[in-house]
Amino acid sequence: MAEHDERDEDASRRYRELPREEPPPALDAAIRAHARRVVELHPAPLVPPTGRRQWYFPLAAAAVLVLAVAMTWHVEREQPDMVAVAPPPPPVGVTESAPAATMPSPAEQKAEVRVAPKAEPAPPKAAKPAREARSGERERAARDSAELAKQQSAPAAARSEVMRQQALVETPEQSLERIAKLRAEGRHDEADKALAEFRKRYPDFRIPEETLRRVERGEK
Amino acid sequence: MEATDEQLMLAYRDGDAVAFDQLYARHKGRLFRYVLRGVKGRAVAEELYQEIWIRVIEARARYAPSARFTTWLFTIAHNRLVDHWRKKELAVVPAGDDADEVPAGADEAADPARRLEGRQAVARFAAALDALPRAQREAFLLHEEGGLTAPEIAAATGSDPEAVKSRLRYAWQKLKQATDG
Numbered sequence: 001m002a003e004h005d006e007r008d009e010d011a012s013r014r015y016r017e018l019p020r021e022e023p024p025p026a027l028d029a030a031i032r033a034h035a036r037r038v039v040e041l042h043p044a045p046l047v048p049p050t051g052r053r054q055w056y057f058p059l060a061a062a063a064v065l066v067l068a069v070a071m072t073w074h075v076e077r078e079q080p081d082m083v084a085v086a087p088p089p090p091p092v093g094v095t096e097s098a099p100a101a102t103m104p105s106p107a108e109q110k111a112e113v114r115v116a117p118k119a120e121p122a123p124p125k126a127a128k129p130a131r132e133a134r135s136g137e138r139e140r141a142a143r144d145s146a147e148l149a150k151q152q153s154a155p156a157a158a159r160s161e162v163m164r165q166q167a168l169v170e171t172p173e174q175s176l177e178r179i180a181k182l183r184a185e186g187r188h189d190e191a192d193k194a195l196a197e198f199r200k201r202y203p204d205f206r207i208p209e210e211t212l213r214r215v216e217r218g219e220k
Numbered sequence: 221m222e223a224t225d226e227q228l229m230l231a232y233r234d235g236d237a238v239a240f241d242q243l244y245a246r247h248k249g250r251l252f253r254y255v256l257r258g259v260k261g262r263a264v265a266e267e268l269y270q271e272i273w274i275r276v277i278e279a280r281a282r283y284a285p286s287a288r289f290t291t292w293l294f295t296i297a298h299n300r301l302v303d304h305w306r307k308k309e310l311a312v313v314p315a316g317d318d319a320d321e322v323p324a325g326a327d328e329a330a331d332p333a334r335r336l337e338g339r340q341a342v343a344r345f346a347a348a349l350d351a352l353p354r355a356q357r358e359a360f361l362l363h364e365e366g367g368l369t370a371p372e373i374a375a376a377t378g379s380d381p382e383a384v385k386s387r388l389r390y391a392w393q394k395l396k397q398a399t400d401g
Binding site: 201209 | 232235236237240241244248249252253256266269270273274275276277278279280281292295296299300303306341342345346349360364377378391392395396399
């Protein structure tokens with residue numbers, strides 16, 4: 001190894017004789033200004049990551065999502081008994097449109113946010129026959145389904161937002177699998193976008209060669 | 221005592237923009253030369269160089285010092301260059317048979333201020349460096365500019381440490397042949 005070190009020294013000496021190029025000052029200024037802007041916009045992460053435990057965050061996010069879905073499902077199942085004493089559904093555009101107005105856009109609505117108001121028990125102003133209450137519930141469910149269908153048929157921008165949200169709760173390996181699947185299905189635009197997003201999110205992640213071929217070229 | 225790179229990056233992560241300035245000043249030249257000598261053309265190099273720093277900045281919230289900052293920085297740079305090479309479908313750089321293959325520093329050599337002793341040897345070395353196969357040249361540059369050891373280069377590029385040692389050895393041999401000849 002001493003030989004290698006000796007050779008290395010010689011090459012280093014030669015290399016240092018080459019011009020010591022530097023980036024232009026304008027580029028320096030632009031990068032530093034960007035760094036400052038980012039800090040001003042987002043002063044510090046809410047929870048600083050700690051070394052190898054970074055995988056906790058996607059896992060925790062996934063757990064929260066699963067819990068929210070499970071709770072929603074549970075509440076949906078329990079609903080008939082609860083709504084037996086609930087008031088009739090309020091007119092469309094009054095009560096239900098209020099929380100929606102606080103949300104930035106339909107694409108940004110998460111499942112747990114959307115169902116949260118429904119989970120709250122309503123004040124029992126007037127008792128209604130269970131059948132009528134169920135009918136109200138059915139109407140509400142129908143509206144939810146329509147909303148969901150509308151979201152599913154939303155333009156590509158909304159779909160990519162959904163993909164972005166998905167990426168937030170995935171591990172890097174899961175993200176890559178999803179991208180490979182998109183590629184295999186011939187959804188190259190989405191795969192390209194997801195890959196670019198992945199690169200931004202995990203700039204230092206080394207993608208294994210075999211995986212890279214799958215996510216970039218859709219090879220099996 | 222001067223703060224380490226890792227301390228500066230942590231400070232920047234936590235909102236200290238001045239820490240970034242210090243960190244940037246420490247690494248800008250090395251990173252720039254690594255990029256400049258890894259791609260064709262200064263304009264492309266500047267664009268990639270900026271993108272690499274943007275990735276560093278955007279990844280700040282997730283930064284945790286599990287390795288040396290330099291290794292992390294050059295891993296990001298390597299990934300960006302790999303993306304670039306793939307996009308351009310650049311194969312292994314041919315051995316100086318392309319007119320565009322003028323070393324990035326060759327125009328500097330034309331500067332009278334730099335026409336000092338050993339000008340020819342320097343030019344030969346630059347040409348030989350430019351003519352190295354990409355993997356060998358990158359290993360050499362990561363070692364020289366990034367100050368990375370063979371295992372660190374292996375970690376940054378996802379290569380086998382023995383393969384990296386071998387690349388460094390071959391790179392040196394070719395550079396030596398070019399400059400001695």
